[in-house]
């Protein structure tokens with residue numbers, strides 16, 4: 001078994017709204033990610049998965065809990081020196097390839113930022129690394145003199161991946177890297193990430209809505225609901241045999257091919273509204289939408305229980 005790269009213990013990120021009100025965006029996450037592993041993080045909008053990714057990488061200071069990287073605790077709030085030090089350890093690929101690239105910078109300047117931050121590279125070395133990574137993500141080295149607006153959405157996301165990879169980080173957090181792209185382009189970007197995982201033994205957190213894409217690239221899947229993990233286990237097990245009622249509803253809501261009409265049935269929203277993350281419900285967070293909810297579910301919060309040594313779910317019925 002590979003060594004543990006990242007561990008979170010009781011990680012919380014709350015956003016203060018004033019007058020004692022707080023958004024419980026991430027609410028007590030315990031995770032262990034091993035070197036070379038890809039963890040898929042899924043859940044509806046507002047489940048807290050992007051906030052979790054940004055808290056792990058230090059873009060949001062955490063409210064409480066611990067983050068350990070290679071067994072070493074990370075600071076609760078990063079200083080500029082911490083950002084510089086961690087840039088070669090953790091990188092992020094952002095959701096929106098349009099807004100995440102500075103329109104006034106050339107592709108070379110964008111991709112080389114992490115190397116410039118680290119220092120110690122000559123101009124030639126930086127240019128060679130940029131050329132290498134442009135070609136590695138399926139672009140041309142001549143593209144380095146161009147600006148982001150000269151590229152399609154899929155190409156911009158490839159630039160975003162090259163920008164993250166050039167620092168040779170130990171962990172890459174991909175925050176919904178395909179959701180802003182056309183369906184025809186999504187598979188190409190996922191294939192690229194799967195290829196990087198295979199060839200570089202990349203450790204990755206892959207945050208996404210589309211469960212079939214997540215299953216394709218992930219070793220394990222964690223399902224998040226209202227800031228907490230409700231199920232975590234091997235990707236195929238969670239996808240084909242989800243145990244938590246929310247995981248079942250999430251997978252049932254996925255677009256599906258209909259063999260009768262030979263058309264794709266679009267995404268079906270899960271019935272019911274997500275409760276407010278400001279006033280979290282007592283008991284199980286999913287009780288208001290769960291078809292199996294009992295009185296106990298509305299009173300008592302279920303613990304993450306073991307189904308098998310590497311598969312856990314939080315439901316009174318498990």
Ligand code: SF4
Pocket residue numbers: 244245246284285286287288290291292293294297302314315316317
């Ligand atoms: Fe549904 Fe109860 Fe399980 Fe929550 S604990 S998922 S409400 S059955």
